[in-house]
Amino acid sequence: QPGDIIVEVDGTVVADAESLQQEILKHTSGDTVTVKVYRAENNPLEAQYISDIGEGEYLDVEVNLKVVSQPAA
Numbered sequence: 001q002p003g004d005i006i007v008e009v010d011g012t013v014v015a016d017a018e019s020l021q022q023e024i025l026k027h028t029s030g031d032t033v034t035v036k037v038y039r040a041e042n043n044p045l046e047a048q049y050i051s052d053i054g055e056g057e058y059l060d061v062e063v064n065l066k067v068v069s070q071p072a073a
Contacts, residue, residue, distance in 0.1 A: 003043035007058070008036035029067045034060050 006014060009023040010033050027033060040056035047053045 001039065003045050004037040004039050005044065006035055006037055008034075010034055024065065027065055029065055032062055032064050035063050036060050 006020055008014060009020065012023055014020040014023055024033075037059050038056050039059055041054040042052060044053050
């Protein structure tokens with residue numbers, strides 16, 4: 001969902017976009033991975049202050065990977 005924060009891929013903690021990409025690139029199109037997300041009660045993208053986010057929960061989501069476009073070489 002918009003605003004979900006990805007914190008793990010198949011049990012490996014990801015701290016930023018680069019480490020997320022590194023974990024995803026270990027797999028191929030068609031693989032299913034478990035992604036742990038933090039979902040706040042309010043969308044963090046709409047929050048003006050961190051306190052506006054409210055409480056949240058961690059969820060495991062099964063994701064089937066597929067290539068939507070090839071990265072530039």
